[in-house]
Amino acid sequence: MINKQTPPTNTTDRSATRIAKFLLAIGIIGLFVTVTGVAEESLRLKNGLMIQGNVFELPSMKEGFAAAGGGIKSQPIVMVDDGLRRVYLYRRGMVLGEPQQIRGIEETIEFDFDAPLNGKPISVLDSLLGVSPFNEFARRVVKIRGLKGETLSILQGITELNTRYAKVEALKDRPSYIWDQRVATSSIDSDTLQAIFARRLRLPNLDSGDQIDLHYEHARFFGEAKRFNDARKVLQQVQKDFPNEPDIEKRLIAVTEAEASEIIREAQQRAEVGQESFARKIYSGFRPDNVGRITRLEVQDAIAKLDKTQASIDDVMAKLRDKSKQLNAKQIAAINPLLDEMQTGLSAFTLPRLSAFLLADKTGLPVDNHVAMGISGWLLGSGQGVQNLSVAISMITVRNLVAEYLASDDPGRRKAILSELANLEGAEPDYVARMLPLLVPSRKLPNEAEHETIKGMFTVGRDLPSATVDVSPRYIVQLPPDYDPLREYPCIVALHPPQGTPEQQLDWWAGPWNQQLNFRGGHATRHGYIVVAPAWTEPGQGVYNYTPREHQRVLVALRDAMRRTSINADRIFIVGHGDGATAAWDIAVSHPDLWAGLIAISSDPGKTITHYYPNAQQVPIYIVQGFLDRIRSKNNHAFSGILEDYLNVRADAMVVMYRGWGFAFFFDEIHHLFDWMNAASHRRKDIPQKIDHVTMRHGDEFFWWLELDGLKDGTAVDPILWNQAKRIRGKKVEATIGADNQIRISQGPSERFIVWMRPDMGIDLNQRVTIRYGSRRTDHDYDRNLETMLEDVRQRADRKRPFWTKKVVP
Structure with missing residues (x-):
């Protein structure tokens, strides 16, 4: 059963984790x-x-x-x-x-420090002004800002250490302070830990047996922490100092085996996210004489799996080309360019598109039907092939025209393309809708935008004076290694605090550029994410202002990145630090139909965020904060009230509080953040049949499938003049998709609405759709015209969930 007692705030608690x-x-x-x-x-x-x-x-x-x-x-x-x-x-x-x-943490090492029995409690904390490294005595000095603005220097010492965290307390001093801070062990570098452990080995009255026991304790510590090189060094020191110690070779082999298992898991993960060449480099680095038989077999099996995929690609293309040679000359000429495209583009990710072709190989289909299955499968996706070769060949033209339409800035050419599509038998809306997610991005990243030395990093747009009103995209994007435009990638939209830069967000999420190794080694890189860092602030801006202009800068940058890179529209996470986190939170709940999730680190929620919690039901939320953060501490009741609005029975929401910390960026949380983003449930939610949202700002006018064509007077509250507003209240937006192909708009602060429709939202576009607003009824018959679908994708850049038709009401 869950413990229903409230935990004490100041106790020596030895929390424990799993066995190493x-x-x-x-x-x-x-x-x-x-x-x-x-x-x-x-x-x-x-x-x-x-x-x-x-x-x-x-x-x-x-x-x-x-x-x-x-x-x-x-x-x-x-x-x-x-x-x-x-x-x-x-x-x-x-x-x-x-x-x-x-089972929890196996061991906790205790340090004998005198913590003060009384003193001034540290109850409110901003960011740390300075931190010295821990010395060999496990002590350090931290500088913080006092309540009156003065700088305080506080002596801290590690009183407990395990593989998850170090308990760091303020030590007796003049004056003394009461401060229990927890520091992730992963943030303490190996040299520091080795120095602290070496000091323990120099304690008086230790005989050789005591020293060996301490060495093994340290080796276990490093092993559980997955610091295998450090564990190896400790055991090698034992081997050197105590050559007669039994089984030391077995222990060293065990460390090597454990390290090899971790490296294999890393290689498997890289292969799964499309970094096969990187995975092969890892496997090729294994020396068979250094690992055991089981590990050697694991490596051999993993390489064989990669080879098998490549063999399957070669085999399917050979079959398709062989069968296509049996067609007539006109048909061969029509499909050869596509076969060349397939030869280049087939990979472990795209191979499933030809599943229907491979299955048909066993059914004895006529050659033209079989080839049609391969061509249409490449264009429409896995299991979506058609057997009519003329239709399949027509689809090649349709696909190319659709791609041209999305890339064109010429309204006249776009109109001409629509006319051409109207005369092609493969230009059915359901075919086009299946093609769209499989297209390569409609625009390319400019060559001149790529960084001179950092591969895959592009700067789009330019800095503008703060007075300039501009809607052009401005952002930096980092592509993952082995980027393939035919593959879908999850995306992180990272908002920097006003005092920071987009480049710092790339470093935080994807890792700083390593010139020696020529790559970024961070977690977004390892997990195969595209990172987009919009330049959303103005020069000299100090805080997030909750303005439509700030929203627009972020959304314009995202949509441009979606046009230029292969972003999976169902896996876009908006994240931020400091006031960038506040902006991310506000944008997420203002435009909930865009996001797979929100991560807000050290945010300061206010204004519209306090009213928009009804909009958050379909947005998974992950909030990280310091327990002593001034934001929480200055008004605990208001802050906790905001969180309770967002933590409810219908929400997928978590709040993480770091013990003894104030304002920080909490890089130690990053493993948990990627576990959360990688969860299968954290995809953009299905289109809801019921909309129950609120709005109170210009620009917050589109919710899932209902668009407000402007807001009524008195609805929008100017965020700059928020404190001068006489009445602050969000206006409800309610609409429902019901039975019998009916849509009802119950309320919304607008004189006119636009209802956007697609088949998977609970309506049948082959039948008449009835839309009711108040006492008014509007009927809509879908004419299967492609203009609405293609314009929607061109403007919103969402190729996975395009709307097929729309109706203005009333």
């Missing part, structure tokens, strides 16, 4: 000292994630922050404390079943 994977992998735990883990609990979430720690139920976010008791019966909030951070969830909306007990 590396110890399990090597199978010789008995060769080390006996380990005893402290139990934790694992919680399975409805979004597919697992979180672990000590689990508590709380009556509210406010109570959770204050960590105070009370007699409230209802406790809908679940808090999971892993020692480093506290994760808050709404139980009914997020949790599956009861928590399960698991």
